[in-house]
Amino acid sequence: MNKTLIEAFKTAEYPVNGHGKRNMKVLKDAFDTIDDHLESDMYGAGKVIEEFQEKMAKYLGKKSAVFFPSGTMAQQIALRIWSDEKGIKKVAYHPLCHLEIHEQDGLKKLHHIESVLLTEKDRVIEMEDILNMEDEVSAILLELPQREIGGQLPDYKTLEDISSYCKEKGIRLHLDGARLYEVLPFYQKTAAEVCSLFDSVYVSLYKGIGGIAGAILAGDESFTQEAKIWKTRHGGNLISLYPYILTADHYFEERVGKMEQYFIEAIEYASFFNACHRVETIPAVPVSNMFHVHFHLAKEKAEAILLEVAEETGVVFTGYLKEVNDHQCSYEASIGDLYHTVPKDRLMDAFWMLDEKLKAAGE
Amino acid sequence: MNKTLIEAFKTAEYPVNGHGKRNMKVLKDAFDTIDDHLESDMYGAGKVIEEFQEKMAKYLGKKSAVFFPSGTMAQQIALRIWSDEKGIKKVAYHPLCHLEIHEQDGLKKLHHIESVLLTEKDRVIEMEDILNMEDEVSAILLELPQREIGGQLPDYKTLEDISSYCKEKGIRLHLDGARLYEVLPFYQKTAAEVCSLFDSVYVSLYKGIGGIAGAILAGDESFTQEAKIWKTRHGGNLISLYPYILTADHYFEERVGKMEQYFIEAIEYASFFNACHRVETIPAVPVSNMFHVHFHLAKEKAEAILLEVAEETGVVFTGYLKEVNDHQCSYEASIGDLYHTVPKDRLMDAFWMLDEKLKAAGE
Numbered sequence: 001m002n003k004t005l006i007e008a009f010k011t012a013e014y015p016v017n018g019h020g021k022r023n024m025k026v027l028k029d030a031f032d033t034i035d036d037h038l039e040s041d042m043y044g045a046g047k048v049i050e051e052f053q054e055k056m057a058k059y060l061g062k063k064s065a066v067f068f069p070s071g072t073m074a075q076q077i078a079l080r081i082w083s084d085e086k087g088i089k090k091v092a093y094h095p096l097c098h099l100e101i102h103e104q105d106g107l108k109k110l111h112h113i114e115s116v117l118l119t120e121k122d123r124v125i126e127m128e129d130i131l132n133m134e135d136e137v138s139a140i141l142l143e144l145p146q147r148e149i150g151g152q153l154p155d156y157k158t159l160e161d162i163s164s165y166c167k168e169k170g171i172r173l174h175l176d177g178a179r180l181y182e183v184l185p186f187y188q189k190t191a192a193e194v195c196s197l198f199d200s201v202y203v204s205l206y207k208g209i210g211g212i213a214g215a216i217l218a219g220d221e222s223f224t225q226e227a228k229i230w231k232t233r234h235g236g237n238l239i240s241l242y243p244y245i246l247t248a249d250h251y252f253e254e255r256v257g258k259m260e261q262y263f264i265e266a267i268e269y270a271s272f273f274n275a276c277h278r279v280e281t282i283p284a285v286p287v288s289n290m291f292h293v294h295f296h297l298a299k300e301k302a303e304a305i306l307l308e309v310a311e312e313t314g315v316v317f318t319g320y321l322k323e324v325n326d327h328q329c330s331y332e333a334s335i336g337d338l339y340h341t342v343p344k345d346r347l348m349d350a351f352w353m354l355d356e357k358l359k360a361a362g363e
Numbered sequence: 364m365n366k367t368l369i370e371a372f373k374t375a376e377y378p379v380n381g382h383g384k385r386n387m388k389v390l391k392d393a394f395d396t397i398d399d400h401l402e403s404d405m406y407g408a409g410k411v412i413e414e415f416q417e418k419m420a421k422y423l424g425k426k427s428a429v430f431f432p433s434g435t436m437a438q439q440i441a442l443r444i445w446s447d448e449k450g451i452k453k454v455a456y457h458p459l460c461h462l463e464i465h466e467q468d469g470l471k472k473l474h475h476i477e478s479v480l481l482t483e484k485d486r487v488i489e490m491e492d493i494l495n496m497e498d499e500v501s502a503i504l505l506e507l508p509q510r511e512i513g514g515q516l517p518d519y520k521t522l523e524d525i526s527s528y529c530k531e532k533g534i535r536l537h538l539d540g541a542r543l544y545e546v547l548p549f550y551q552k553t554a555a556e557v558c559s560l561f562d563s564v565y566v567s568l569y570k571g572i573g574g575i576a577g578a579i580l581a582g583d584e585s586f587t588q589e590a591k592i593w594k595t596r597h598g599g600n601l602i603s604l605y606p607y608i609l610t611a612d613h614y615f616e617e618r619v620g621k622m623e624q625y626f627i628e629a630i631e632y633a634s635f636f637n638a639c640h641r642v643e644t645i646p647a648v649p650v651s652n653m654f655h656v657h658f659h660l661a662k663e664k665a666e667a668i669l670l671e672v673a674e675e676t677g678v679v680f681t682g683y684l685k686e687v688n689d690h691q692c693s694y695e696a697s698i699g700d701l702y703h704t705v706p707k708d709r710l711m712d713a714f715w716m717l718d719e720k721l722k723a724a725g726e
Contacts, residue, residue, distance in 0.1 A: 022403040027606060028394060031387065040385040040575070069432055073598025106596030110473050206602060212403070213601040233469030234597050235436025238576040239569060243390060243606035 005303055008310045009319030014346055016269075016317050019210040019255075019336035027212065027243070030250035040240040044228060048242050052249050053216070060201055061192025062218035066227050067245055069236050071178055071204050072103050074217040077230040078200045079139055080111045081223060082172040086138035092116040093141040094125055096148035098176065124154045127161050140166060143176035144194070145183050150282035150292035150332075156187050163197035173197065178204040182288040185260040199223070205248035208262070208289060209255055210336065214244040255337075262289035262335040269335060272347070276355040278362065281333070289335040295321070297361055299329035305357045315342060315350035368666055371673045372682030377709055379632075379680050382573040382618075382699035390575065390606070393613035403603040407591060411605045415612050416579070423564055424555025425581035429590050430608055432599050434541055434567050435466050437580040440593040441563045442502055443474045444586060445535040449501035455479040456504040457488055459511035461539065487517045490524050503529060506539035507546050507557070513645035513655035513695075514542065519550050526560035536560065541567040545651040548623040562586070568611035571625070571652060572618055573699065577607040618700075625652035625698040632698060635710070639718040641725065644696070652698040658684070660724055662692035668720045678705060678713035 009015050020026075041049035049067055057065035068074040076099065083089045091107075093099065095117040099107045107113050116137055119129045124146050142162065145151035154162075166173040175198040180191060187194065195201045200219040205211040217227050231237050266286040273279045278296040295302040299321050310316040318331040372378050383389075404412035412430055420428035431437040439462065446452045454470075456462065458480040462470045470476050479500055482492045487509050505525065508514035529536040538561040543554060550557065558564045563582040568574040580590050594600050629649040636642045641659040658665040662684050673679045681694040 021400075022405070022603060023399065024394065024397050024401045024605075024609075025399040026403075028399060031391060031394070034387050036386065036388040036391060037384075038387045040389075042385070068598070070598040070601050072595070072600075076598065103598075104592050104595040106598065110596055212606060213603045229467050232435070232467040233473055234599075235431070235433040235439065235466075235469065236598060237435075238433050240385060240576045242387075243575060246387075 003307060005306060005316075005321065006319040008307055009316045012310060012316035013314030014316065014342040015338055016315060016342055016347070017319070017336070018334055018338055020338055022212075026210075027247060030247040033250070034246060040242045041245065043239055044231070044237050048245055052245050055249075056203070056216045057218055059191055060195045060203065060216070060218045061190070062195060062201060062220070064221045064224040065216050065218040066224045066231065067241060068215045068217055068231060069213060069238065069241065069244065071098070071176075071202055071215040072106065073231065073234050073236045074202045074215045074227075075099060075141070075174070075176060076103070076107050076111055077227050077234065078174050078202065078217060078219075079107060079113055079141065080230060081226050082139035082174065082200070083111070083113050085172070086170070088136055088138045090114045090116060090135055090137045091139045091141060092118050092130075092133060092135070092137045094118060094143060094146060095121045096146070097141060097143060098147075098178070099141070101148070122149055124149070124152050125162075126154060127158055127165070130162055130165060137171060139172040139174050141174045141176055142198075143178070145179055145288045145290070147179065147290070151179065151182075151286065151288045151290040152283050153183055153186065153287045156189065159194070159197050172199045174199065175201040177201055179207055179288060179290065181256055181259050182208045182262065182290065185263040186287040205244070205252065208259065208336070209248065210251045211248035212244055214241070214248050258337075259289065261340075265289075265339045266291060266333070266335040269333065269339060272351045276351065277359040279358065291333050292330050293317070293333050294324065294328060294330045295358070296328055297358065298327055299323045301361055302329050305354065305361065308357060309350050309353050313346055313350040313353060315346055317350075366670060368669060368684065369682040371670055372679045375673060375679035376677030377679065377705040378682075378701055379678060379705055379710070380682070380699070381697055381701055383701055385575075389573075390610060393610040396613070397609060403605045404608065406602055407594070407600050411608055415608050418612075419566070419579045420581055422554055423558045423566065423579070423581045424553075425558060425564060425583070427584045427587040428579050428581040429587045429594065430604060431578045431580055431594060432576060432601065432604065432607065434461070434539075434565055434578040435469065436594065436597050436599045437565045437578045437590075438462060438504070438537070438539060439466070439470050439474055440590050440597065441537050441565065441580060441582075442470060442476055442504065443593060444589050445502035445537065445563070446474070446476050448535070449533070451499055451501040453477045453479060453498055453500045454502045454504060455481050455493075455496060455498070455500045457481060457506060457509060458484045459509070460504060460506060461510075461541070462504070464511070485512055487512070487515050488525075489517060490521055490528070493525055493528060500534060502535040502537050504537045504539055505561075506541070508542055508651045508653070510542065510653070514545075514649065514651045514653040515646050516546055516549065516650045519552070522557070522560050535562045537562065538564040540564055542570055542651060542653065544619055544622050545571045545625065545653065548626040549650040568607070568615065571622065571699070572611065573614045574611035575607050577604070577611050621700075622652065624703070628652075628702045629654060629696070629698040632696065632702060635714045639714065640722040642721065654696050655693050656680070656696050657687065657691060657693045658721070659691055660721065661690055662686045664724055665692050668717065668724065671720060672713050672716050676709055676713040676716060678709055680713075
């Protein structure tokens with residue numbers, strides 16, 4: 001048994017996380033239904049891109065939407081537009097915001113925009129964080145759910161309060177909605193209702209939707225017009241984006257209605273983990289399709305146990321573990337189409353075995 | 364006969380320009396040969412992207428290569444790296460350089476790099492332009508061929524001289540090789556030979572190759588390492604680029620060996636135009652697969668004639684005309700797979716009719 005965890009996950013009879021493999025089939029399945037003669041978009045124009053943008057604008061309840069190759073590009077541009085508008089090159093967000101930790105400081109190096117970090121790393125932004133902010137900023141970015149802490153959410157009332165406050169103070173409010181669809185069942189709101197609290201909105205087209213790549217940036221007409229200019233500047237106005245747009249549309253249709261199912265399954269799945277020794281999930285009760293699983297055990301020990309469970313039951317929870325410290329490790333659980341395909345008895349066998357081995361590990 | 368020129372071109376029995384329609388079939392044809400289980404690249408890593416980058420590095424004779432979603436992104440980044448290296452935020456290029464006229468000033472607005480325009484708009488950069496340059500610059504960009512003036516080229520000796528001069532003066536030399544493959548038959552050089560004169564090289568994967576989108580930026584290992592960081596900052600390090608990479612590879616294999624054929628056909632095709640009244644091509648004798656066709660006639664008159672020729676012969680040369688002034692218009696001819704599919708007698712009929720109508724137009 002010399003497999004690594006990623007190999008075990010990739011070859012598992014029952015991988016539990018996500019929608020399945022990102023391979024050629026994902027592309028071909030989406031394209032199979034599309035006529036050979038359908039023409040490509042051309043540098044941001046054409047039926048394919050325009051119709052999808054209109055559809056997403058409507059879904060998000062915004063006047064206008066622009067398709068971007070990536071969320072990184074879309075969000076830097078949103079914050080740049082708001083910074084230029086106000087003439088203040090400073091924005092506020094969570095310390096674990098994607099722009100702060102995953103983009104090689106693009107916001108600072110390309111746009112010379114400073115960041116104000118609103119709260120401690122391990123909790124979501126609350127109204128008081130914003131009231132206590134000393135800096136004047138052009139915009140505040142809220143990420144729903146806060147991915148790096150397991151996908152936590154503020155109360156909906158907090159969002160409304162922050163939105164009102166920002167309007168009053170002339171601060172633009174931007175939504176990092178990489179996983180927006182995924183939180184709608186918890187909030188019991190439509191996407192348009194949530195987005196109405198924000199001046200600009202980014203949503204991802206992979207993650208929960210399971211497309212290939214791509215993002216939507218939405219807002220008023222004047223905002224998206226400017227966003228298109230910046231998209232060209234960033235090198236994002238590709239001659240053809242249709243491989244991404246058509247797959248995004250296909251999987252949007254297939255999955256946007258399944259978010260409630262994923263959410264309910266995530267709650268169940270997390271409860272199985274929390275019933276085991278030496279495991280806890282963050283949040284304890286998920287508020288979307290995702291949560292983080294923390295093993296109170298050294299990474300190599302936890303890995304060995306997960307591999308044994310995989311070998312004996314065919315169930316593989318994750319393809320990786322991340323070291324938190326010498327005696328703790330974690331991974332991100334994300335419920336997609338696969339969870340449903342794992343027979344419940346197999347899953348329970350796997351959890352029973354996991355618990356037994358975790359219990360024994362400490363003795 | 365109320366068709367527009369673009370409609371006529373799209374529905375033509377014999378469209379002459381390019382490789383054919385950019386539609387779903389272009390994608391499907393490339394993907395048909397690829398196994399369903401082939402896995403996507405992931406944020407710049409994985410077999411699909413790494414193998415293609417290695418292949419292109421080898422083809423270009425460079426140590427290392429990075430796949431980019433667009434040339435706009437690749438080239439701004441190349442010039443940023445060279446500007447940072449020297450600590451001088453100034454680069455020199457042709458006044459009709461892509462960065463100067465087609466990128467919404469991304470180089471200036473995102474990277475704060477100034478441009479020095481090396482020559483007049485209607486000719487290629489010569490050694491003396493560089494010798495006469497008063498500004499100190501970190502890099503010079505040469506575009507081969509110079510697209511906006513019909514795809515003209517300097518002598519190869521000029522390239523060698525500029526390269527030596529830049530090395531001596533510590534100026535980095537960057538190649539805008541959007542159409543590099545297309546000029547190799549004229550220079551009678553390999554891509555690696557041409558690229559050896561440059562510190563960094565960009566090549567496109569659509570245009571002559573006919574892929575969907577995408578570009579390669581190549582150079583030394585330290586250069587491409589830094590380019591990858593900037594690629595993330597620009598929002599270009601997409602989770603998945605395989606729809607572009609696989610199609611690029613497919614059509615690279617299919618077409619890179621046809622560049623000599625396209626070049627010879629371009630010479631023939633230009634000669635047919637030059638034999639007509641009121642038409643001239645720039646350059647008079649093409650040095651690649653492309654040239655510009657200038658009609659010495661008002662745009663609407665030329666358009667009407669082209670539509671009549673289309674109606675009567677089924678041959679459509681172009682889908683658009685660009686107004687140069689009240690009595691001149693032009694379009695870009697680009698030889699690809701289609702030229703070969705037009706029966707020679709039909710083509711000659713079309714040119715005969717074109718000439719008759721152009722001659723009559725002035726009387």
